Amino acid sequence: MRVKAVILAGGEGTRLATLTAKRAKPAVPFAGKYRIIDFVLSNCVNSGVNDVLVLTQYRPHSLNDHIGRGRPWDLDRSFTGGVQLLQPYKGRYDTDWYMGTADAVTQNLNFIRRGRPEYVLILSGDHIYQMDYEVLLQFHREKQAEATICVIRVPMDEANRYGIVDTDEDYRVRGFLEKPESPPSNLANMGVYIFN
Numbered sequence: 001m002r003v004k005a006v007i008l009a010g011g012e013g014t015r016l017a018t019l020t021a022k023r024a025k026p027a028v029p030f031a032g033k034y035r036i037i038d039f040v041l042s043n044c045v046n047s048g049v050n051d052v053l054v055l056t057q058y059r060p061h062s063l064n065d066h067i068g069r070g071r072p073w074d075l076d077r078s079f080t081g082g083v084q085l086l087q088p089y090k091g092r093y094d095t096d097w098y099m100g101t102a103d104a105v106t107q108n109l110n111f112i113r114r115g116r117p118e119y120v121l122i123l124s125g126d127h128i129y130q131m132d133y134e135v136l137l138q139f140h141r142e143k144q145a146e147a148t149i150c151v152i153r154v155p156m157d158e159a160n161r162y163g164i165v166d167t168d169e170d171y172r173v174r175g176f177l178e179k180p181e182s183p184p185s186n187l188a189n190m191g192v193y194i195f196n
Contacts, residue, residue: 001118001137002051002115002116002117002118003049003051003117003121004112004117004119005051005052005120006053006105006121006123007052007053007054007123007125008055008101008104008105008122008123008124008191009063009125009126010055010056010060010104011024011025011058011126013025020058022059024056024058024060024062024063025058025125026063027059027066030128035066036125037054037067037126040123041067041070043123043129044073044121044123045075046132047131047133048134049133050081051082051117052081052082052083053085053112054083055098056085057088057097057104060085060087064085070083086108088107105122119137119195120194121192123192123193124191131192136148136150136194137194143170147195149165149190151165151190154188156186159183159186161179162179162188163179164176164179164183164184164187165188166184166185167187
């Protein structure tokens with residue numbers, strides 16, 4: 001199974017103002033030894049996903065320096081995946097800055113399609129969590145889905161603080177609402193997606 005991970009790591013992290021004044025949010029130190037992006041990179045490698053693109057934008061040098069060729073995660077490969085950091089660029093028909101998550105993915109489709117992956121994981125580079133993506137991929141295949149959104153249940157009285165996914169009884173998505181006043185469910189978007 002050919003899986004490519006696309007890590008979105010271009011966020012400025014304005015709510016972390018002093019911590020992100022000189023670095024991208026995913027490059028913020030965590031516990032003195034790690035960076036926030038280390039969690040998603042480790043999740044990829046521990047799930048057998050060894051073909052990784054990191055899409056950067058805001059102050060990318062801190063991430064470039066930290067990730068380098070990917071050696072700490074055994075991602076310093078040249079023919080069987082590896083890690084590649086991509087910054088926005090101005091192509092013939094493109095703008096030079098990403099205009100959001102979907103635009104970042106769209107502008108890099110040519111890189112994403114290289115190696116002809118069967119599945120593409122879209123991941124946030126600024127979330128701290130541990131997850132086995134193989135379990136998520138298995139769920140995706142069992143449901144014969146074209147796309148899967150990973151969610152987490154949150155307390156209903158806090159659901160209006162999150163992007164909420166509305167599903168039917170078979171977990172097929174009916175709708176998505178960003179911070180709704182009256183949430184239809186408590187299934188909060190985790191920023192983890194799979195696409196065929």
